[in-house]
Amino acid sequence: MRILHVIASISKVKGGTSQAVLEMVRALQSSGVTAEIATINDSGRNLLDVPLAQKVLYCQVPIYFFPRFSPPLRAIREFAISPPFITWLSQNLHRYDLVHVHALFSLPCTLTMALAQFRDIPYVVSLHGLLCQWSLQQSALKKQIYLHLIERWNLNGSSGLHLNSYLEQSEISKLGLAAPSFILPHGLQISSKYPDAHQKLRYWLNLPSDEPIILFLSRLHPKKGIEILIQALAQLVDQRFTFLIAGSGDPNYENEIYTCLQQSGIGDRTRMLGFIEGEKKDLLLQGADLFALTSYSENFGIAVLEALAAGLPCVVTPGVALSEVIKQQDLGMVPEMNEAAIANAIRTCLLQPEVTKEKGDRARQFIVENYTWDKIAANLVEIYDAIIQNQPLPHRHA
Structure with missing residues (x-):
């Protein structure tokens, strides 16, 4: 053939x-x-x-x-x-x-x-x-x-x-x-476990060892809805976290995202890392606490699949096709596409770290068995x- x-x-x-x-x-x-x-x-x-x-x-x-x-x-x-x-x-x-x-x-x-x-x-x-x-x-x-x-x-x-x-x-x-x-x-090709990913990621970013990390890892494009995610995170003034943006896109759009971060008030809690691949990508996925993708339209969502395979629970919106799998298998949360709902979902995950980790462990096993x-x-x-x-x-x- x-x-x-x-x-x-x-x-x-x-x-x-x-x-x-x-x-x-x-x-x-x-x-x-x-x-x-x-x-x-x-x-x-x-x-x-x-x-x-x-x-x-x-x-x-x-x-x-x-x-x-x-x-x-x-x-x-x-x-x-x-x-x-x-x-x-x-x-x-x-x-x-x-x-x-x-x-x-x-x-x-x-x-x-x-x-x-x-x-x-x-x-x-x-x-x-x-x-x-x-x-x-x-x-x-x-x-x-x-x-x-x-x-x-x-x-x-x-x-x-x-x-x-x-x-x-x-x-x-x-x-x-x-x-x-x-x-x-x-x-998906399942990556090997990265030893001590949680601590190594925080050491790389010069963050406290117990700092909660929320990860956005995807191409920077308007359909990804990152502006809504930024505004949702801006509502979590009472929560401790660092927001990582790993991805690249059109330079003009990247500048728009940077401006949005500064105007939202979370610029000092955000790191724009650019395009990441290889071992550093594995480190991000395995060392973060939560993956977020608030996309308007995602016929599948490869980055979501990678996050789940790394044992990282996800907050995604209904426009992400894998959202149905996440809901059915309880691998994260699927809020509606609005700032308040997204903020509430992320807050719930941050306030319940043990429950959130259980979702991540279940996610990795599910992906290994099916994808x-x-x-x-x-x-x-x-x-x-x-x-x-x-x-x-x-x-x-x-």
């Missing part, structure tokens, strides 16, 4: 989706599937420094990188245009049994779906939340035109739409797409095989 995965960028600055695709392909390889990625060397304002138009091993994954057309106009760069990619795709697509396309509204993905239809090669599309209501409302006119003129035809021609949650399925159903769909969550990549990859291989054999989709929920 030969599977080609196509995504516009696998750069870390593009958020959790890029990392998830790398881990998915790595897990598929471990399960015996010949899986490769074709992508563009796009890295936001920059380009990845990688060999081009040849197969290279990148993060232990075989990847073909192609050069992005990079004019000064940002609106054009965002489409990840790459003529060499188009040429390579037209010459090599026939070598694969199935194509797995990740995301929409970029030229590599759009052309891959169109060419696969033309060549009668089956393809699956992972939507990664891009057709959820909140996402479609951003740059709404451009997306609606793109969707109705081009992507609807591509989506309806797919052998399966990969959704991450029932919440995403509910929102997608309103679009009336003809293609079948299946729900399969992201997986590792080997389990997800096994389900995905079953779906690929059914499509290639022209059989009904297993795990189908539509």
